[in-house]
């Protein structure tokens with residue numbers, strides 16, 4: 267499903283549950299030693315997806331260990347993102363020459379727990395969610411907003427090495443076309459002399475899951491007008 271949301275230069279691997287045969291490199295096993303069984307299984311299954319996705323790119327599988335802020339550390343020349351939620355694990359990877367940064371997120375298609383929306387969405391975003399719910403009931407628009415914001419953070423962090431809070435970007439969901447945009451409310455990084463002001467992404471809801479994905483093509487940056 268995830269490949270539907272990403273450009274062809276991105277290799278994707280996904281699993282609808284744990285990967286029973288998931289094998290870790292020693293550095294990956296060391297990084298997750300001592301974690302709970304549930305955490306080890308999701309970590310290993312996501313790594314199995316990452317190894318498969320790297321091979322689909324024509325590259326050898328390599329250890330993907332977490333960095334200091336939990337960000338996955340990709341081999342030189344590769345960018346990527348991981349996600350896992352109940353019943354789903356996925357990796358998306360691309361050559362850095364093709365894709366500058368990408369972020370993926372998966373969530374169960376269920377309403378956010380009580381109280382979470384207030385921490386995730388500003389007043390304008392909440393008003394837009396109410397309008398979406400009135401127009402198109404039966405979809406968990408609040409969880410979709412959350413999912414899109416997680417994808418924004420996973421795209422932002424490798425570009426900046428900085429925290430981005432839920433109030434630091436305003437997300438607008440396109441109801442009909444499976445797209446979303448995120449407008450940065452804090453200064454973004456300079457990309458070839460032009461400040462990044464936001465992100466465009468795509469989403470889908472299917473089989474009890476919500477997926478959101480963002481990819482910034484390297485060509486889009488090369489084409490930016492000088493700042």
Ligand SMILES: CC(C)(COP(=O)(O)OP(=O)(O)OC[C@H]1O[C@@H](n2cnc3c(N)ncnc32)[C@H](O)[C@@H]1OP(=O)(O)O)[C@@H](O)C(=O)NCCC(=O)NCCS
Nearest residue numbers: 335336337338348349350415416419420423430431432435
């Ligand atoms: C880090 C975070 C986005 C993870 O999302 P999640 O829905 O809890 O979990 P997911 O399973 O989808 O993703 C987990 C994966 O995200 C990746 N991840 C974690 N921190 C990351 C970071 N700083 N940068 C990029 N990717 C990161 C990791 O690969 C992790 O999997 P792993 O621990 O097995 O390696 C979330 O916990 C968080 O801190 N959110 C607050 C920041 C935010 O969302 N801001 C909104 C900006 S508008």
